[in-house]
Amino acid sequence: MPNEKLTEIQKSYLAGFIDGEGCIFIKRRNENSTWLQLMLIISQKDINLLKELKFLIDEKCYLRLPSKNYTAGNLCYASGQAYRILKQIYPYLKLKKEQAKIGIEFYEKYKIIPAGRKKPIWQSNSKLWEEREICYHTIKALKKVNYVWGGINAQ
Secondary structure, three states, X not given: OOOOOOOHHHHHXXXXXXXXXXXXXXXXOOOOOOOEEEEEEEXXXXXXXXXXXXXXXXXXXXXXXXXXXXXXXXXXEEHHHHHXXXXXXXXXXXXXXXXXXXXXXXXXXXOOOOOOOOOOXXXXXXXXXXXXXXXXXXXXXXXXXXXXXXXXXXX
């Protein structure tokens, strides 16, 4: 579980960091896959800072260290971990607030498997399937927006 004892200042700091160095998206396993997953990635060249953020957030994640192919390290949070973090920092986000909103709604609506079912409900409901796809494409389109101080410009 995330660190429920985060202060409001820590939540706002984390939100600012994610606004600047984070990436919120819905990942598709491959082009033809029906598998979609909410993701939150925080990138930073300073590995000590990433480790401090990992400790502060207190959620299971994958820490990718810089290598010859990657100049920055990453904290990668998936599904429930990404959802719980975004729920805590949502009020403080500025630039990525709309992406976070879509990600939170996506997780709440489409990742829950009702009791007694072995498969997610969207697998047997074409309307929910289409709504999932809209979330995927909407959040993907938001990544193509260039945020500038005082306004938003589409690329």
